Amino acid sequence: MNSTVLKFALPALAAFAISTSSAAAVEQSCRFIQAKAEREACYKRQEDELAAKRKPVAPANDGQALDTLRQMRQDDDAVYRSINNICRGC
Numbered sequence: 851m852n853s854t855v856l857k858f859a860l861p862a863l864a865a866f867a868i869s870t871s872s873a874a875a876v877e878q879s880c881r882f883i884q885a886k887a888e889r890e891a892c893y894k895r896q897e898d899e900l901a902a903k904r905k906p907v908a909p910a911n912d913g914q915a916l917d918t919l920r921q922m923r924q925d926d927d928a929v930y931r932s933i934n935n936i937c938r939g940c
Contacts, residue, residue: 879892
C-alpha cells in the first residue's frame with residue numbers, strides 16, 4: 851500500500867517542483883537585465899501577464915443567474931414572513 855502511494859506522490863511532487871521553478875525563473879530573468887529601460891519593460895510584461903491571468907471570467911449566462919437570484923429572494927421573503935408570526939419571548 852505504501853509503495854503505491856509513493857508511485858503517485860513522487861511524480862506529482864516532481865511536476866509541482868518543475869512548475870514552480872519555471873515560474874520563479876521567469877520572475878528572476880528580469881532582475882538580471884542590466885539596461886534599466888529593458889528591465890522595467892520586462893517587469894511590465896510580467897505584470898500584464900499576471901493581470902490577464904487574474905482577470906475574472908464573465909458569467910456566460912446572465913439571464914439564468916438573475917432568475918436564480920430572483921427565486922432566492924422570493925424564498926427568503928417567504929421565510930421572513932413565516933418567521934415574523936413566531937412569538938419571541940411570550
